[in-house]
Amino acid sequence: MMRAIIVDDEELSVKRLTRILRESGKIATCRAFLNPHEAYEYSRANAVDIAFLDISMPEIDGMKLSVLLQELDEEILLVFVTGYDSYAVQAFEVNALDYLLKPVTAQRVAKALNKAGKRSGRAAGAAASALEIKLFDGFQMYGNGDGSSRDPIKLRSPKTAELFAFLVCQRTASREEIIDTLWSGLTPEKAWKNLNSTLYYIRKALDDAKIGSGIISGKNEIRIEGSALDCDLYEFERLLAEMRKAPERCLVLIERVKELYAGPLLKGKNYEWADEYARRLEKEFAEALEYAAKHCSKQGDSVQALHYYRGILELDALREDIVLEVIRTYIQLGRTNEALRQYRKLEEQLKQELGLRPNPQIQAVMASIGLRG
Template sequence: MLKTILVDDEELSIKRLNKILAECGEIQICNTFSNSLEAYEYIKENKIDVAFLDISMPDMDGMTFSGMLRDMDSDIDVVFITGYDEYAVKAFELNALDYLLKPVTSERLQKTLDKIKKKRRYVQKNPGLKVSFFNGFKICTAGDEGREIKLRSPKTEELFAFIVYKGTTNREEIVDTLWEGFDFDKALKNINSNIYYIRKALSVYGLEDCIKTGKKEIGIEKGRVACDLFEFERLIKESKKNSIKDAGINEKAIELYSGGFLNGKGYEWALEKARNLEKDYMELLEEAARYYAESEQPQKALAKLFKILETDSLREDVHYQIILLYMGLGKKNEARQQYLMLEKLLKEELGIRPKAKIRRLFQ
């Protein structure tokens, strides 16, 4: 059974919710409080699963209290209780699992309980989200099922992509990047609305806690988000640290780069990052080709060199290395075909001939 506490300064509201929860038979009500500070002290000493919090309380409002709970134990699910529907967006912005309008009905409460159970089942099965930046942008549930998650609009998707990319950001940076030229207050409303839509889409799979929001900062729970970009950059750093090059590290990073960073999305803020990542990818391919050539694995070296040409077909130095490898393998016809291809490309694209050292190979 789920262990819960109720925090509300209205005695009648506490009694009503207590009665409905007791009747459902799925909740163990550990304690009830009319004071947030007393509830906070209780949770310090006692493990709970769910906290039902009234938003409007005199000593400390429920939204402030929920932030303290999240800092103490991020596994606690928060359900707000309110008499005003206007708090809905704010509730989701502050990582609440759900919100209930007073007077609470058993039918509506059952939906909340179903959401809690569904989330906890998914959390057990899935470590969180799987986010892919290479060759576009895709969000899926992690684990065996891997269900794709679609967001409400292209702008909602761009906001989520930016938050995941940054790891942690703030509202001012988001406004400057995604809503430049907008009235600041209007831009903030757009941010809050889109955060609500993101959390709503994630809540279907019990993953809304993968995104964290505070008064100023917005970020992701990195421990619950698997991301190809993060792993690629980790492997790049690991590769650069090792004085003895590990081909396995390079191969893993190369495999992750399935296409350009946010390819096809047209996000201006992503352009410089895309160029830098492509440069890193090309360096990995060159390094891998050099390693395989030196360790007498010419076919693997050729495969990496051809991958470079898929991105930059005019690289004379790469064509030259391919030609030398073919000649070393005794494949003179393939070497000449490679030269003729280079000659044609340079003439059509730049109106020039291959460098003298390459031409001399066939004179």
């Protein structure tokens, strides 16, 4: 599913193309702009996979806008839309994916989207691993050893799955550490035997799926070769590190971070060794959301700031500091009824769970505008 923008100063053309794209089943999000300046600013803060650009527009035409967009992200696919076929040669000189004549048809748009899928598929395939591991919101493994399908991989037993999950999370671990964590109640001899046999069954399951395990087993330690797999945890941590290094890109990166964090690490697995790790990741995710929210507030985008603040409250509904920011933002937007509902919700939860009332700072904000009655 792709994220698309449409930029065209003709409102009827925008509505028609928007409808076609949304009905195609291949577009996850579609934002339309009559003003190319607004489209550019949106693309600075949000990831875009494909851009449908009218060529003839005042101030910034489609050609100029295409250059600006690819300066932001050279992977953005460009499709030019115009009523004049005389622009075709010029369009393809800037490496356009396709060129559509108005009025566009669903069949012609479908052809362009098929091209986009093939091009993005080739790019993804060049870097994709045959083994995909999902650790957020549970534990799933998928393989496409022959490159033609994405099939779930089942491991022999719960302990086999736990060992592999442990190795993926730790990346490198000594044999003693693994035994102390997973087989602490066994004699040393039996524990070592269990470790070796469990490793064997992991390798066998992946070999049966025509996938290399990426497990490198030495005399004293065992490690996972990260490049041999595609893991949501690894990508999540990489993006958080990138946000810290390049805070100006936080609004682009945070959306992908949100997609990856589908739920707590290894949710439902009851692995004691993972509890502290899961709490740390949730804390780092909340910090990233808060940073993005404050960044939006500084830019005057209070609605988007609310979106990120609410994401934090989904993790911890009793974060009074975040509830305070949500209430203040609602009041700033003139949505006082929603500010009151947020306050009442916090008030009820605190009373039921802790026997407390909202802190004085929140009460003072509500009282200052007469919303506590």
